[in-house]
Amino acid sequence: xxxxxxxNFKKIxxxxxxxxxxxxxxxxxxxxxxxxxxxxxxxxxxxRMCRDxxxxxxxxxxxxxxxxxxxxxxxxEAKFKNxxxxxxASTCIKRxxxxxxxxxxxxxxxxxxxxxxxxxPNQVPNWALMPLxxxxxxxxxxxINQAVFSLPEKxxxxxxxxxxxxxxxxxxxxxxxVSPANVKVRLHRARLFLRDKLKGYFENE
Amino acid sequence: xxxxxxxxxxxxxxxxxxxxYLDDELDExxxxxxxxxxxxxxxxxxxxxxxxxxxxxxxxxxxxPIPRDFSRKLREVIHNLPKTPSA
Numbered sequence: 001x002x003x004x005x006x007x008n009f010k011k012i013x014x015x016x017x018x019x020x021x022x023x024x025x026x027x028x029x030x031x032x033x034x035x036x037x038x039x040x041x042x043x044x045x046x047x048r049m050c051r052d053x054x055x056x057x058x059x060x061x062x063x064x065x066x067x068x069x070x071x072x073x074x075x076x077e078a079k080f081k082n083x084x085x086x087x088x089a090s091t092c093i094k095r096x097x098x099x100x101x102x103x104x105x106x107x108x109x110x111x112x113x114x115x116x117x118x119x120x121p122n123q124v125p126n127w128a129l130m131p132l133x134x135x136x137x138x139x140x141x142x143x144i145n146q147a148v149f150s151l152p153e154k155x156x157x158x159x160x161x162x163x164x165x166x167x168x169x170x171x172x173x174x175x176x177x178v179s180p181a182n183v184k185v186r187l188h189r190a191r192l193f194l195r196d197k198l199k200g201y202f203e204n205e
Numbered sequence: 206x207x208x209x210x211x212x213x214x215x216x217x218x219x220x221x222x223x224x225x226y227l228d229d230e231l232d233e234x235x236x237x238x239x240x241x242x243x244x245x246x247x248x249x250x251x252x253x254x255x256x257x258x259x260x261x262x263x264x265x266x267x268x269x270p271i272p273r274d275f276s277r278k279l280r281e282v283i284h285n286l287p288k289t290p291s292a
Contacts, residue, residue: 061279064279141267164263184224
């Protein structure tokens, strides 16, 4: 008789597991609790990915329908939130492919580097030094969100997951099914792109 | 701090790693290399500071409240789903 195989992963602690187990054991009436827990986050994630509020609403609805459909396949091997965002990101990408958007732009690192070099700044601009709480206002938040909207999708997905939603490089890599190295490359370019947008905004303020 | 000490090849090499530096994802030797370089290179110092501020601002981008009508509609859609999920 052979010893039972041990699972090749650490036991995950997750506040969502109890609710997911309840739903998966047949308490489907608790699914709205899951919706309540994540609708706000997924609405904002979808809004950042779709740009248009009506599209974002359709996307959130589709995400929850997919979650309902596939929840029984959840294996409790990773945090539920990571699995949820994997469905969310995949739903956003599929919806985009169905639409008639032009092919995505690539962001080149050289473009950001040479720009920096030619400007030869001799001091840190005020906007990078001011206390953060004195800077944050609705107009600036709107600028940040507009700058995020203007990123090509594959860069936008990464910066939204990493810097706005707070996932780690490893988690983002699993959610998007791309290598951690690729996540890092995309994130750096996305940040440089946003930095240029913010620089433009503060210079023209 | 002086731009005279600016080694452009080294500068480009480190420029590629600034986000990993901010995210604490580099080994100690590379971190020290970056810290030494930005003390000598104004352009890279400014780049690092503005990049750091960009990340900080992103982390504060904030969420919009979900429209109430949509939240209500979403609950209706969920309520009308079949009682058992089928793939």
